[in-house]
Structures are given as structure tokens and as C-alpha cells.
Amino acid sequence: DVGLFSGALNAPEARAIYALATAAKPRCDLGAAAKLIQLHRRQSPVPVTIGNRKWKYASRDPGDGQPFVVLSEDGSGVTTSLRPSVVSFAASHRFLDSGNSAQLRWAVTEDTTEIRITPLARPVEQTSGTLTITPDQTTQYEITARNDHGTSRATMTVHVDYRFGRPRISEFMASNASSHLDDDGDASDWIELHNAGPKLANTAHLFLTDEIDNPTKWPVPGMIMEPDESIVIFASGKDRRDIGSQLHTNFKLRAKGEYLALVYSTGLTTEMVSFFGRRYPKQKRGVSFGMDTSGATGPLSASTPSGRNGEVVTGSLDAVRFSHKRSLCTAPLQLILSSDSPSSAIYFTTDGTKPTPATSRRYRGPITIGTTTVIRAVAFRERMRHSPISTHTYIFPETAMRQPELPAGFPETWETFPADYAMDPRVTEDPSYRADLLKGFRAIPTMSISMPQTDLFGPRGIYSHPMDHGTDWEKASSLELIQPDGSDGFQIDCGLRIYGGFGRNRRFPKHSLRVLFKGIYGATRLNFPLFPGSDATTSFDTLILRGGFNNSWQAGSSRSQHLRDEFIRRSQLAMGQPASHGMFVHLYLNGLYWGVYNLVERPSGAFAAAYLGGERDEYDALNSGKAIDGTTEAWRKMHDVAGKATPDNVLETLGPFVNLDNLIDYMLVNFYGGNDDWDGHNWYAARKREPGAGFHFFCWDSERTLENAGGDNKTRTNNRNNPSGLFNQLLRHPAFRQRVLSRVRLHCFDNGVLTPTRAAARYAAMATEINDAIVAESARWGDAQRDSSLTRNDDWIPERDRLLNAWFPERTRVLLEQLNDVGNLGYIKSPDLKVTDDAIEILATTGTVYFTTDDSDPRRDDGTPNPTATIVKGFTVESELLPKSSEWKYLDNGSDQGTGWREPGFDDSRWKS
Template sequence: MVTKRRIVTIVFSLLISVAFFTGGLYLNSSIHQFEEYQTVEATEKEYGYTIYVCKHCGKVKMDDYVEPTSYLLPNIVINEVCSVNNSFLPDENGDCYDWIELYNPTDRVINLMGFGLSDKKTDLFRYTFGDVEIKPKEYLLVYAVGDEVIESSETDRIYANFKLTSQGESVFLTLPNGKIIDKVTYPELNSDESYSRFEVNNTVTYKITKGTPMEENREFIAVQPPVFSADSGFYSEPFMLTLTAEPGMEIYYTLDSTDPNMNSIKYEGPILIKDATPNENVYRLKRDTTTQKEKFPEELVDKATIVRAVAYDKNGNCSEIVTKSYFVGLDKYKNTNVVSLVTDPANLFDEEIGIYVKGKEYKQWELSGKAAEEPLLNWDKRGFLWERPAEVAYFDKGNLVFEQRLGIRIRGASNRDRQMKSFNVFARKFYNGQNRLLTPLFEELSSQKSFILRACDYKEGFLQSLVGDRNVSTQLAKPCILFIDGEYWGEYQILERYSTHYIEEHFGVNRDYVSMVKAGKLESGSETSLNDYNNLLAFIKNNDMSEKENYDYVCERIDIQSLIDCYCSQIYLNNVDFAYNKNVQIWRTETKSNNPYEDGKWRWMLFDMDACIKNNWKNLERFYDFNTFIGDFPYTNEIYEDPFIANLMKNKDFCKQFVNTFMDLANYNFNKDLVIEKLYKVTDNPDESMIIFFENRFDYITKYMAEFFKLKGKLTNVTLNISNPEQGTIKLNTLPDNITNSKWTGKYYTDYEMTATAIPKEGYAFAGWKIEGAEIVGDKNSQTISIKLFDDRDCSIEAVFKKI
């Protein structure tokens, strides 16, 4: 008979041996190849196992599980389950995932090799642990993400391939031999609630609490936030603001945009809300927001009154912070879009954590004489660690559209160094349980996850809008006035932000299978896609594109029309800061389907048009005369050295498509009369240089294009006769099929054939063509024809329709 004292001695010796040889307790009976095990006596009743120790390495093997009744057994417990995680422990991308917390209550390290974790009793090993240890009295989080593709460099995170349901279910922890050692059945949970384990006097209970990942479980008391008597908005006259809270609560508030706490102003009566413009400038005067010699505003800037309040109960539990923006006597902004961005000023201007300033490290480097390696400025630091929470209120012509807690990061390249910086703005569950804006900023969108606040005038958005109908992605845009922490900051543009969500919204593809490459670097997606892009680029450089087989290979992997639309737009608009490896972004899907955009082909995206039209690089008086095809670019390789253009233009089909597309854009999208008309709809005071540019650009750039492609033909007029648009229209080349102008005319070179397609309206059918000054090549009765222009005459195209 083995005595209790002897068993304890044996067990202690075993644990010492296991800890020495393995660093933990191994429970899988098949983990060791040797078969020479020494039996250690232990009663099944007390310990539930027959225990073996390997003579060679001291590893333990156990069989015959009954119940975990002793410290020889794992004792790992499921400590907490959160099935609706909207704010806890976001990853480097700002995404939050449901989680299961394990806890090791013992005094030894436990290795989970081979353990199973699952939400299905019929499949206990939906997730199987690798070589993972839990130290004594420590926690381990497992994120339940299902089949979602996680892009993360945080290798210490554990992602399980199943998801949790918010309606409630069971979670099982299983030994490698298939024996369940813990099971938790949690009920329906709300956002950020968890089902938590509590043990008092050896009695285990579970309660719904606020989540406490990687911390000791504790009960949570919810405190309702204070209620404001007036909402954010524009007010003509001063007024008294009243704050109320539940009985027994105290309210504290701030007027300087800082986060309120118990050291802030205690609310004891109504607050006077008035025009704050007479107050001294505070944040607008911060001098460490740029390294450039910029002028700071000396006059008082317009200001909104920002009120932030929080409620506390008698035990010190606090509510969420409520933030309101009041514009008193500032009616001049009621006819435009206004964004009020409010965050604790430390998030922007603190030397340690502020994302808008040089930062402590950089200042110390400056004071040291700049001897050491130059550190990053705070505003140049990137990633989720340099994202800060902000309360964003958006007003459309004086009306509050939404208020929402969002994340902000500094964006851009060289303009990060300027006093007026741009922001990327993100909706995340981490902030308020919403991963979409409460209301999209653009009526064209059904939902929106992020956007850009860009420090620029209307030019960026306006130029992109001119080619919004083309086969290249563009960003919707609208102007706004930005206030930061209540102070007027300047004129900004609200822009769509390119992301996998953008691709999903605009093209209807699954964003989980979208890859994006920006300036030759992987922006999102798989390394496989980046390798595909690099291999494709190498193929184009190293093979003769005049060969049909090689060109066809490229066309199977690139949407050629998208590439051409992008390059034609950049060249016509005189962008001298654009190349295949700079200020260019492309995307593709990694899967294929019936969706025409889910075909694995790379497609192009327009952005960053700052260097278009008139740039300050050469200060050319005749800036519209700049030959962007061969011009000496200040920041990038010239177009003729671009591997896409330089190599693909060796193919005659590519040249034809490029030349015809370029003239389509020149005649239609960049038509000077239409552009100037659109310009005055955007602004009452357009930049004169933009008007001069479009009035003159056509005559010069089309000539340079002809020289670049060595065209020998003439530039001739092509007129579409659309006398009865109610019967049908004509689609010419890549132009839209909705041209209803009875005599639309454009100029085209005669070198390449053009394509015309008759588009009958409902109730009509195509009946034939009337062509003058040109020759139909091929079937003259086809609804789609090729047209050969003549050098010595103009061309007229008319489609005839008949009623059916």
C-alpha cells in the first residue's frame, strides 16, 4: 500500500525531474519515442492516472484519466470568455477579436503541447496548441478568429481557427488524450462583456463582468454618462448648458479638450457657452509642429467651445467621456462642411506620446549638436502604436451628421513636416463598438470604415473627379473646414481612403482576398501577390513585348486599360511626382470568380496629385507646355524610362490602345470647356493657373504624345451625329456610352483604327451606319465596327436605329 506521504514524495521528485529536463509537465502519452518507462505507483482513486517516467529523459507519461483531483494534473482553467470584443487588446492593425483566457493557478510551468480548444464537443481539437507554456499564476489569451486572414507581425499572439457566438455556447479545454479538463458554458453577452471565473473558498462561480484580459477577474459596475442639455452644433447666441447624471453621481468636466477626471472642474451649475474666439490661441501656436520656416497665425483664430464631461459614482467608478462641440456666432461656416476633431491635447502635442510634434528624442538630438544618428520625428512614426483616439463631429451645412469616437494617425510623406498635417481616420470596434462610420461621408457609399483629412485645397479631389468614369480607381472628395481641439486649423479635403474595404465597397469583391501594393511595397494581402507583381515586372523588363505570346502573358495578369487610364491621366495633368514605384498603388484579388473584377489582374489607383498642373519645380511660365513624356522629373524616373511604358510600347496593340485612350481623355474628360464649367461648381474662386492650363494643354501635350509614339498621321476631327438620343447613342473607343450631344466632336490621329459601337435604347434596334470621311474595316453591318480615318478629311459617324 502506498502511503500518502510516499506518494507526495514521489510526485515532488517527478515534478523536479520534469522541470529540470523539460521545463514543464508533458501529458501526451506519445510524445517520446523511447519505450522504456518506469512505473510510479499511484492510486487511481486519488490521482486518476497511472504515472510513468522515461528512464532516458525524465519525461512523464500518464494514462487512465478519471478526474483532476491533485496537483499532478494540469489544473489549467478557462478563466474568461469574451464573445463580443470591441475594444480590448487591438492588434497592430487596430482590429479586435473575441478571446478565451486560460489561467495557470499552480506553482509550476505547464506546457500545452497537444492540448485542444474548441466550441464543439464533437470536435474537441478545432484548435490544437503547439509548444506553448503558461508560467505559474499567469494568463494566456487565445483569439477566436475563425477562417479570417490575419495580417500581423505579432508572432506571440495565438489565433484559433474557430469563432465564438455572442448568443452563448460551450468552450472545451482538452488533454492530448482527448479527455476534457475544463468546460465553460457562457450565456449571451453584450459588447465587451465577458463570462468570468471566480473561486472563493474552493467554490467556483461564473459572472458576467466587464472584460479583464490578462488581469485578475473583477466585477464591474456600469456608470451612465452625463446628459447634455444641448447637442453639438451652431448657435447664434450664447446659452447656458446643463449637465445631469443619475442620483448619487458627480460630474466633472473640462473646457480645454483634456480628458476629464476627478481632478477636473466639478459640475455645480449651468455652464455659459459663448463664442470662444476671443480666447488666446493655444494649440495653433505650438512651434514644434514643423521643421520648416512657416508662418504661424498671429491673429486670433476662430474657436469652438469644447465641453467634455464624465460621471463618477461614490466608489470611484466612472462613465465614458461625453464630448460636445459648440460653434457660437460662427454662422459663416454653416454653408460648408465642418469637422471638429477633439482629443486630449497630449495625444497630439506631448513630447512623449504626441503624434503632431517633433518629440523628445528628436529635440534631444537637436540639442546634442546632431552628432548621433537622426531619430524619427514623432509625426513620422507609424502603425497602430501611433494612432490616437479622437471625438469627431461632422457637420454638413450647419447640421450635425454624426459624432463618433475614431482613431487618428498622421499620414503623408513630405507634408508630415508641415504645420498643417493630414490625417488617416479609422472607425474601429476598439473605440465605440462600431467598425464603420455611423453615416458614410459620401452618399455614393453604403458604408465607410475610414477616410482621409488632407491638408490641401480642392485640386486633389477635383482632378481625380475628372476621370471618375475611367477604369482607374479614384477617391471621392469634398472640402471641409477643420477645427482641432476647438481651434480653427484650416481648409482640408475629406477623401476616401484606399483600403481593402474600399475595394470591397466599389467592386463587390471579398476584401479578405485582396492584395494591394503601394510604391512597390506590400500594403495589404499576401507575400505571394507581392512576389507575383515583382516577377511580372521582371518579365516585362526582360522579355520582348513585341512578341504576341509575351504581351498576352502580361495581359492575362494586368488590366491593361486600367494601367493606360492611369498613365494617360498623370501625363496629361502634368504630374511630375509619379512613376511605377512612386505615388502609385495597385490591387488585385487572389481568387477568381464570375465577378469581372475578381480575376487576379492588377488594377491601378490614382492618388496624390499635388504635383499636377503647375508645380514649383522649374517655375516655367508656360507650365502647360511641359512635355511630361520626356521631361526631366525632379523626384522620379522619366516616363520613357518607366518599365511599363518603355517596354510595353514596343507592342503595336499597346500603342494603339494608349494613343486612342489618350485622345479620348483629351477630348472628353479634359475638354477645357467642360473642365472649367465643373471647376466653378467646386469653387467660386478657382486658381487662375488651372484655367490657363486646361485652356492650353491640349495643343501641346497631344503633339508631344505623337512625337513620343512616332505617329505619322494627321490630327483630324471626328464627329458623332446623335440626332435622336432617345433611340440610341454611340460608344467611341473608351468613351462612355451616354454622350447625348447631337454633334459631339473630338480630334484623333489617323494612325490607328478607331472602334465605334451602336447602343440602342429600349424599344429600338440597330439598323446600320452612316459614315463619312472614313472607311469601315471589316463587316459594315456589325453593331461594333473598326474605322480607318483619312489624313485629308474630317470624319462623321452616325448610327441608325429602328423602332421594334
């Protein structure tokens, strides 16, 4: 038997699989065992049916004598029952007119020995079947299934001549700030219908409308609503009415105010059920409007689609004010919290959780802050919407240096793996590092992430379950930026996920993270100049905090630099191509120091729109061939075309799909770096969906670069359906090869981006950026995989010097030789031009040199000489500078005249003639 599991099994899970496979009852095959393990890991309160049994999560053995399977060291597991189960029990019609009949249907598990349905008089023998019933009044039917292990029951009611109640519009949102998304991921407006009871309600013959003269504009599908049940209908204009799926009206709501009503109409009679006058008032973004339990109507204290409404409020409180800005601190401080509303109550937490009156401390006076502390505060006042939660982190680097093995309030394990929090005293207490360590904490910006501890490390925590993906493993958090010079940073609420591939493995304790800015958390974009001094955008919908994996200390590599990926991306930028900008930051999680991270842009559709123009939804964006925005249709079509192209037409047929210079530069920088983890994955591409727009390619995750200067030959990389495969298809065309040679000339000669001096200078500048900060990284993660700690002086500096003194001086030459060896990229050095005052000297060591003087290219697309070009034959062209009859003056005293002498009005009366 074979079972597929999403991650490594812990010891209790492995033992449970054997027990389930060999037990007499309840026996499970490996596929069923895998489902049980998934159920336990999700900790879902909803039972899951496997075979004919329902299983559910249990934090401990209920002790009821029923089967319980331990799946974790903490004693939690899953449980089921050996008693029979009622699989289904229903009637063909729940509502009958007097004298009409319905079919009663049932099914119970095969281990049932006795079945009774009341009020029927006789026992039932079949474990599944139907019966005709003709009740003369509303009747509740009950099925009872028994065996030696116990009894199970289910009930249902058939109503006779029932008079339904009617639901009402209880809440709506006319300006959705993404707090509740529809099934397309859109922040559509929405309307909530609620059955206040006590009767069942029927939505047949009900209509929603936003036009007083069109009362039956959108028919509500017929459904039965239980008392206190709510239905959310999106006012999106999409007009969807399938019961069982999300419902969408054929109109949208206007935030400025308009008519909105729920109408009952049979075609003969029409009556108003629920409305808000001729026009509801202007609506605030992200604030719902409706009726509270007192019957009052207005803005609500909280938006609760499908939930019980909050109270109607008269306004919103402003954010709590902090007397001290978030900062790196050198001395204790007295923090004062205040609100614009004197009668409001302020509540705060220090553990990353959101403050509420029920779960947090009330502020009553200054708070003494003497160690690294995260303060989250909120103001409450009766009949007002509470203030947004404000978060400020105060960081004391001395606290980080003394970070212990088990800080108070943090768990000993992350699921089943030992937790890792401590700073290595072999680094922090070493006199040769202490001064640089303290300086390093202020050498680069700091970021602080705060959130409930359980959301990080608990049974459903993202850090304790790093292998899990998607929105189910995205948690609400706060992100702050603290500038080392004390200038303004920011705070924004966001979603947080674990990010990465193999680096998610639990044995590597430092995980990369992704932050997402969504309306369900707050602002939908971060607007801040993260990368000053560059052409980077200042608006972001997501960012990646790269922790480093390959060639990293946390993976045990002594050649870690924490620079390689950033260097490749900065090199692509230096080549004049769009690429992901990045910066280095110190990261803190709930006040604990977590190391040096590389904060970078993610090359998505929004990223491409920021740098190439247009809107996000106009782009196809791919991550290693998989669409993250748009579709892969154009990508597949491009490769279909490539497969059919001939050397004569490949440039013409593929050119419209690809930005050729971008592809060439992308390939060259990866060839130059000797990227050893590419291009089967680790690449992004994006294309605007319009005629003639070509794919752009973006370097990503280039950690396996800058290793062996004399080897690492990637010029023969040729993977189908990847950038390298496309590049090799195009190389069949002589004109494309010539274009490659031109880009090689541009970047590998004459102080180009990939020349030894310029590339080394770029790398050296980056190394200087983190020279002191990397000491903190060493203290945090240098011992992650070793008994001894990897350090800056013994490991990082020697590797840096090896690269600067040996790798960079040789790599450009090696790259040119590798390109030459490919065959179709043989390189003949272009001639150099030496321009003097009266002549142009053309310097060439080999080959025939052609030149033009009419601004045309001396070479045609196929590489052959332009017929209008002239062959250089070793002559000198003389040109008259001034006619002999000219009047002119000169100065020969060696004085510096600046540039003023070039102006027509310059006084040259003292010059000689």
C-alpha cells in the same frame, strides 16, 4: 564610424553623441548612441542592454552619481550604472524531486571584481560558469557582483518536491469587437487563465474544451505560472501551441452560448478544474464574461485580458444625452447633460481627455458654453458598465478668429520646434476680409478631433513626433463632423496618426492626418454619406485629412490653390474611372482652428472592394509598389511578363493583368496635369485576386500639377516597375496604341473631360466651393514660412485666374502636341459626324475616311482598315423619308405644341393637310 538616425537630431542629442564617443566610461560608438536616442524618444520604462550595460529612460538626472546623458532641452535623458551587472542567473531545473541535481548557471559583466553565490560557502572566480547543486529542500540562491562602484544582486529559487496550484478560467470573450487582436491582426475570441496563487501553477496536463464529451480537445502547453499571473489564449481555431508565441486553441467560441471548461487529465484520471455549467449565457459583442474578486460570475465592467478583472455588472448605461447638438454657434448656450439612469453620476472634461471619476469634474448643473469648447462626458453607476464616452464640440468662429500665439493649456514647443497656433491679425482684422472670413467658416463642413493633449504634443505625442510611423504612433481620439446648415453630422471614436512623406518634417507645421476606425476604439467602420451627390460608398475603414504640402502656403508657395490634387482625382472620376472621392473641411484640434483640409478616401483593398466588388481580403492593394493589402506577387509577375513580352504578344500577355482603359485614362490625366512629382511614387493600384481581373490605378498626391501650361511634358515618363513603365511596354503593340488614341479622342475632343471648357468649369466650381473658406486658411498658415502673410486676394485669386484664363485654354492643345511628339502616339483627328434630318455628313480635314453600317469597327486592332469598311468618296446618300402616296398633316403657325403631337391619339384635326 557611422550612425543611422530616424530623424533630425536636436542640440542635446548632437552634444551627447560627441560625449559618448570620447568618454572613457561608459564609451559608446555611433551605433550604440543611435540606440540610446531611440530609447529616449520612446520613453520606454523597460531597460535596453547595449554592450554589457543596461540603459533606461530618466525624466531627470537621478543624482545617484551614476552616468546620466542629457538628450533633451527639458533635462530628460538616459542613465546607466558603472556598478557591475548580473547578465544572467538561472538553474537548468527549477523544480526537483528529492535527491536529484540541477546545473546552476551565471554570467556577470567583466568589470566585476568579486562574485559570491549564497548559500554556497566559497567565492566564485569566473565571471561566467556552471555549478552542480543537489538541494535537499526548496532553496533560494543569490548571486552578488561587486566592484569599486557598487554591488548588483539577483536571486532565483529551486523547488524540491513542490505541489503546484492550478489556474482557472478567469475571463473570456466570445464576441470580440477588435478590442484585443491576435498576432495576425484578427479579432479572435479569447480565454484568460489566471493563477490566483499563492502557489506557482503548472499548466502541464491541462486541457481546454468546448465539448463535454471531448474533455482533452486542446492541450495547454506546459508552463509555470507565478502567483497572480495570467495567460491569454485565443479561441481562434488556428491551433498554435508554441511557448513564447501567442497560443491559439483548435476551436472557436460561440456568442449564443456553449460549453467551456478547463480540464486536468493524466490519462488515468480526469477532473474538472474550471467551467461555467453546461452552457455559458449568450454574450454581448465586445463584453467579456468572467469572475470578479468577490467570486461572482457574469459580464464584467471592463475587458481586461492579462489584467485584473473588473466587477461583475448587471447591464450597461446608455450614452449621456446633450441638450444641444454639436454645432457652429453664434450665441452662448446652457448645456444640460442627462442620463437614462437617474442614479448614475455624470463626469465630463473640456481638455480632450477621457472623463473618469478620478480625473474629471462631476456634472452638477448646466454648463455655460460661450467660447469654442469640447465636452466629453460619461455616466457611471455601481454594478453597471459605464456608458460610452460622448463627445460634442461647440464652435464659435469668433473664437477662432482671435486664436492667440499660446492658447491656455497648449505647449510652447512641439518637442524642440516652436509651436504655431495663432491666427494672423493682418488677415483677421483686415476689413476687406472680415465678412468673408466669418462667412467662410460656414461655407464648408467642419471636423473636430479631440484627444488627450499629451497624445498630440507631449513627449510621446504624434504631433511632436511627426516623423514616426506605425501603430506605436497611433492615438485614440474622437472625430466629429459638423454640417454648416445644421443637418446631422456624426461622432465616432477612432485612431489618429500623422500621415505623409516629406511633409512630416518638423519645419512644416501643418501635418496631414489619417483616421482609422477599429474595434479597439469603437466601431470598425464609419457609416455615413460623406460624399453626397456622387456614387461614393457610405462605409469607410479609414480616411485621410490632407493638409497640403507642395504648392501650399504652409510650405511658402504663393501659387497655392488647395485644389490641385482634388481636381486631378475628380477628373479621373469624370473620365468614368474609380477614384478617391474628396471634400473640403475646416479642422479643429482640441478646439483650436487648424485650417482647411481635404478629406479623402485612401485607395486600399477595402476601397477597391467598395467600387470594384468583393471583399477587402480578396485584393492586392499597392501604395507606390508596396503592398498595403495582400501581396505584390501578381504585381511582380506582371512586370516579369512585361519584360519578356514582344511587340506581337505584349497585349495578349499583359492584358489579363491590367484594366487597359483604366491605365490609359490614369496616364492621360497625369500627362494633362503635367504631374511633376510622379510616378516614382504617389500612386496606388489594386487588383482582385481572380483570373482575368486587372490592376486599376488611382491618382494620388497630385499637388505638383497645373503649373506650366506650355511645358510640364510627362508623356515620356518611363519608370520600370511603375505604371509608366507598364504603359510604355504596352505601347509597343499597335492595337494598344489605337486604344490610346480612342481614349484621347474621347477625353480631349467634343466636350470631353479634358477639353478646355469642361476642365476649366470643373476647376472653377471647386474654387467657388472654398472661395471664402480659404481666407481662414490664409489667416492660419499664410505666414508659416514668411514674414508677410500670403492671402486670398493677393495670391490665391491671381493664381486661380491665371489657371482659368491661361492654363486651361492652352493645356489640351499642348498635351496633344506632346503626345504627337512622342512618336508612337501621333494623333490624326477622327472625323466629325453632322447628322441632319435626311443625311449624315462626315467632316474630315485629312486622311482617308472609312465607315461601316453594320455596327462593326472600321478599324482592326492593329490599326489597319477593316476589309468590310467603305471609303468615303464625297457622295451624299439619299433616303426616302415618306412615300409620295402617304397622307400627312402639318402646322405652320409657329406655336409650341410640346411633345404630345407625337402620340398616336393626338387630335390633329386643326392641322393642315
